[in-house]
Amino acid sequence: xxxxxxxxxxxxxxxxxxxxxxxxxxxxxxxxxxxxxxxxxxxxxxxxxxxxxxxxxxxxxxxxxxxxxxxxxxxxxxxxxxxxxxxxxxxxxxxxxxxxxxxxxxxxxxxxxxxxxxxxxxxxxxxxxxxxxxxxxxxxxxxxxxxxxxxxxxxxxxxxxxxxxxxxxxxxxxxxxxxxxxxxxxxxxxxxxxxxxxxxxxxxxxxxxxxxxxxxxxxxxxxxxxxxxxxxxxxxxxxxxxxxxxxxxxxxxxxxxxxxxxxxxxxxxxxxxxxxxxxxxxxxxxxxxxxxxxxxxxxxxxxxxxxxxxxxxxxxxxxxxxxxxxx
Amino acid sequence: xxxxxxxxxxxxxxxxxxxxxxxxxxxxxxxxxxxxxxxxxxxxxxxxxxxxxxxxxxxxxxxxxxxxxxxxxxxxxxxxxxxxxxxxxxxxxxxxxxxxxxxxxxxxxxxxxxxxxxxxxxxxxxxxxxxxxxxxxxxxxxxxxxxxxxxxxxxxxxxxxxxxxxxxxxxxxxxxxxxxxxxxxxxxxxxxxxxxxxxxxxxxxxxxxxxxxxxxxxxxxxxxxxxxxxxxxxxxxxxxxxxxxxxxxxxxxxxxxxxxxxxxxxxxxxxxxxxxxxxxxxxxxxxxxxxxxxxxxxxxxxxxxxxxxxxxxxxxxxxxxxxxxxx
Numbered sequence: 296x297x298x299x300x301x302x303x304x305x306x307x308x309x310x311x312x313x314x315x316x317x318x319x320x321x322x323x324x325x326x327x328x329x330x331x332x333x334x335x336x337x338x339x340x341x342x343x344x345x346x347x348x349x350x351x352x353x354x355x356x357x358x359x360x361x362x363x364x365x366x367x368x369x370x371x372x373x374x375x376x377x378x379x380x381x382x383x384x385x386x387x388x389x390x391x392x393x394x395x396x397x398x399x400x401x402x403x404x405x406x407x408x409x410x411x412x413x414x415x416x417x418x419x420x421x422x423x424x425x426x427x428x429x430x431x432x433x434x435x436x437x438x439x440x441x442x443x444x445x446x447x448x449x450x451x452x453x454x455x456x457x458x459x460x461x462x463x464x465x466x467x468x469x470x471x472x473x474x475x476x477x478x479x480x481x482x483x484x485x486x487x488x489x490x491x492x493x494x495x496x497x498x499x500x501x502x503x504x505x506x507x508x509x510x511x512x513x514x515x516x517x518x519x520x521x522x523x524x525x526x527x528x529x530x531x532x533x534x535x536x537x538x539x540x541x542x543x544x545x546x547x548x549x550x551x552x553x554x555x556x557x558x559x560x561x562x563x564x565x566x567x568x569x570x571x572x573x574x575x576x577x578x579x580x581x582x583x584x585x586x587x588x589x590x591x592x593x594x595x596x597x598x599x600x601x602x603x604x605x606x607x608x609x610x611x612x613x614x615x616x617x618x619x620x621x622x
Numbered sequence: 623x624x625x626x627x628x629x630x631x632x633x634x635x636x637x638x639x640x641x642x643x644x645x646x647x648x649x650x651x652x653x654x655x656x657x658x659x660x661x662x663x664x665x666x667x668x669x670x671x672x673x674x675x676x677x678x679x680x681x682x683x684x685x686x687x688x689x690x691x692x693x694x695x696x697x698x699x700x701x702x703x704x705x706x707x708x709x710x711x712x713x714x715x716x717x718x719x720x721x722x723x724x725x726x727x728x729x730x731x732x733x734x735x736x737x738x739x740x741x742x743x744x745x746x747x748x749x750x751x752x753x754x755x756x757x758x759x760x761x762x763x764x765x766x767x768x769x770x771x772x773x774x775x776x777x778x779x780x781x782x783x784x785x786x787x788x789x790x791x792x793x794x795x796x797x798x799x800x801x802x803x804x805x806x807x808x809x810x811x812x813x814x815x816x817x818x819x820x821x822x823x824x825x826x827x828x829x830x831x832x833x834x835x836x837x838x839x840x841x842x843x844x845x846x847x848x849x850x851x852x853x854x855x856x857x858x859x860x861x862x863x864x865x866x867x868x869x870x871x872x873x874x875x876x877x878x879x880x881x882x883x884x885x886x887x888x889x890x891x892x893x894x895x896x897x898x899x900x901x902x903x904x905x906x907x908x909x910x911x912x913x914x915x916x917x918x919x920x921x922x923x924x925x926x927x928x929x930x931x932x933x934x935x936x937x938x939x940x941x942x943x944x945x946x947x948x949x
Contacts, residue, residue, distance in 0.1 A: 321767070322767055322770040322771050322774055324770055324773075324774060325766060325767055325770040376729055376730070376733060379726075379729060380726040380729060380730065399706075399707040399773065402703055402706060402707060402729060403703070403707065403766060403769060403770055403773075405733075406703060406732075406733075406736065406766055407763060407766040407767075409733065409736055409737070410736070410759060410762045410763050410766065411763070413740060413755075413759045413762075414759050414760075414763065417752070417755055417756055417759055424752070425744070425751070428740075428744055428755070429744055432737060432740045432741050432744055433741075435737045435740075436734060436737050436738070436741065439652060439730060439733055439734040439737065440648070440649055440652055440734075442730060443649040443651055443652040443730055444649050446651075446726065446730075447649055447651060
């Protein structure tokens with residue numbers, strides 16, 4: 296049983312070889328951007344969760360490595376294409392692929408990454424092979440649906456809190472959930488265990504995304520690492536904003552809408568005013584309650600896993616780490 | 623044993639239901655463009671070849687329908703993304719998806735189509751399931767590689783005839799080859815038969831693409847359906863142009879290069895002058911010889927198929943139809 300750091304390091308070491316192999320494939324301008332995207336890092340949360348779920352039921356973690364590559368490849372593919380769609384210039388402090396190369400390169404290399412994730416999945420040995428393919432494909436499709444809902448919401452006047460939760464479920468939570476389930480299925484765990492891990496991951500993913508929304512408005516700038524209020528400036532329909540619009544009386548609702556339609560010239564003024572409305576409506580507490588609700592659901596799934604407590608302890612630690620909890 | 627027309631009609635009938643089901647999936651702006659792309663038609667050559675290969679070894683052609691959908695979906699996905707990359711406005715006389723909707727919609731709906739093709743493949747029942755996945759994924763990746771080589775060639779000063787043949791092999795021939803092989807594998811045909819069908823399809827695909835190049839310069843406008851010389855105007859490095867550059871003496875080579883770099887203001891003048899050089903160098907005959915060479919190779923594979931002659935006759939007819947041969 297490895298801990299998070301050990302699995303992360305094992306994954307990185309193996310991934311480096313894959314990146315080098317990818318980088319030497321031809322044509323250069325198809326595969327170099329793939330290697331570039333993979334090597335710019337990130338926390339590798341999904342593949343590490345996959346490996347950890349595998350290790351709950353089998354010790355030969357190398358067998359789960361191809362599936363872990365598949366998940367990481369697919370995740371990075373979605374980021375690459377999302378960056379074109381959002382016209383983002385930077386990803387993890389590096390120029391995005393469509394900026395560094397070109398739009399066409401970013402489209403085609405992304406397409407290749409989506410297929411390369413299936414190439415990795417193809418080399419997974421497990422009697423649950425078909426089920427693994429099925430859950431991977433269903434998840435991949437849900438992520439596309441989530442991205443489309445996210446884009447739709449930008450132009451949609453009324454978005455409900457429930458619609459938003461469904462969207463982040465598709466865009467973020469299902470891949471975390473599927474990573475854990477695929478890890479378990481690769482180790483030939485029972486269907487029940489695999490489903491519990493899926494639900495654990497889904498709820499954890501929801502809490503994780505809500506935490507992201509929360510920190511953007513109420514985070515500590517120095518530890519959060521980016522400026523507070525980015526979502527407010529960008530008029531993003533986050534959980535906070537949608538909850539505020541749901542609870543606001545007509546007067547406050549009008550104020551929020553006017554800040555979005557005719558923002559004050561001063562950036563900080565808009566942030567301060569919106570935050571003050573959030574405060575009046577107790578949005579911080581409500582968001583953190585919702586986060587906690589998902590976290591507790593995740594915990595319940597974790598408790599029901601049919602694995603010795605000391606064996607599954609690392610999974611709880613990683614969940615707490617994702618939520619930045621110390622308990 | 624159905625003939626081409628019957629299989630085409632069976633496929634269309636089944637595809638219509640799939641299109642209707644796709645069109646009712648949510649979110650609308652993810653799935654509507656998928657349905658739009660599929661219903662604009664085309665000749666359905668690949669899925670019909672797949673069904674025909676299946677029927678050589680098993681009569682229950684319905685079992686091959688999901689794989690036929692997968693191939694058609696993937697083919698249309700590549701066209702959709704290629705159209706963004708080529709900035710094409712029309713496809714089969716309809717506005718392309720990125721024109722009718724938007725670039726972002728075209729990127730994301732294309733991504734979904736690539737995954738939807740795996741969804742169809744997932745529902746294929748065959749003991750050769752893993753091999754089918756493997757050949758499908760390898761083929762998908764080769765098509766991306768072919769598209770990248772094609773884009774590279776636009777900016778590459780020297781392209782050899784061999785490089786060009788390799789590129790069209792990846793971009794066009796492998797999908798025709800894989801369609802046939804997957805049809806055979808779905809019907810549990812032997813590896814040897816499946817490989818013969820692959821080679822048959824590959825060589826047929828090569829001949830088919832060379833015929834396309836040939837017709838663009840030497841076709842009959844009324845039966846070809848589009849204006850002669852489009853490739854010449856667009857400076858496309860086709861087999862004809864590359865063969866001409868290979869054979870040309872310094873003087874003719876300079877002329878060809880100058881037509882590409884500083885084309886005459888009059889469109890027809892450029893076409894006439896390039897065609898006259900093609901004539902001097904016997905490019906039409908050389909192209910049609912190469913086409914015939916591939917066709918004969920395909921024929922040899924067909925002859926070696928371990929299937930009764932009257933059973934495999936339809937496959938030869940479809941090959942002849944693709945080459946517009948009457949024999």
